[in-house]
Amino acid sequence: MNLRLEENLAAIDDKLSQRHIDLDPAGYFIIYLDRDAGLICAKHYTNVIDERGLAVDPETGKVIPARGKVERTHTVLYTGRTAKELCVKLLEETKPCPVTMFDHAAYLGREFVRAESALITGAEYVQD
Template sequence: MKTIKQLDEKLSKRYISLDPKGYFIIYIDRNQNLICAKYFTNIINDKGLAVDPENGEVISVRNKVTRSANQIFTARSAKELCIKIIENNDNCLITMLDHAAYLGREFMKAEIALTQEIEYIQD
């Protein structure tokens, strides 16, 4: 029987469609004791790849990308961050349910890492 960690690793390798509205880079600011989410817009090309709307280049998932965030959200908990991004935002930045579920999981991982003082790495 697979462990939860093995199952999560396997599921992380599945194909997912990208949200045409944009993506988030999640990190922890330990000095401020906050969970942070940088939001970036993108365009999805005919191959299903995220493209920078400013220069038309494919956004690499393997290399560091130096783009300016369109918006930055910060919160003390995963719940607070979800409310700021989804509920208190007239122009919701998430168009796909699987993207919303993914962000909820990642925000919880970040909250746990913040409160337990362990490393957080976005999946």
């Protein structure tokens, strides 16, 4: 891919990453790679959305920060060798589905593809 096109595409993604998104009341996911096992991993955490639109810990009522380390226990760990395998497990086979918003499902699909690419190429993966 030519460098200029790659830079333009990166700029579009960077700008879109700054937009406001509503949080899924069903919870959120922390995505990472287990390179030794060759897996894409997604830990699911529950949350409640308060009147300000912020995610709060259902047990403590404290706001869950978007950045930094948070000490919480995940409810489920989902794993897959490919983005498609993980999407099928999470969005089609899990009942009830832990994702209740279409934009959240689309985001997860994009992140799983990025994670799969990093797993294949050996590149670093950092969740957006």
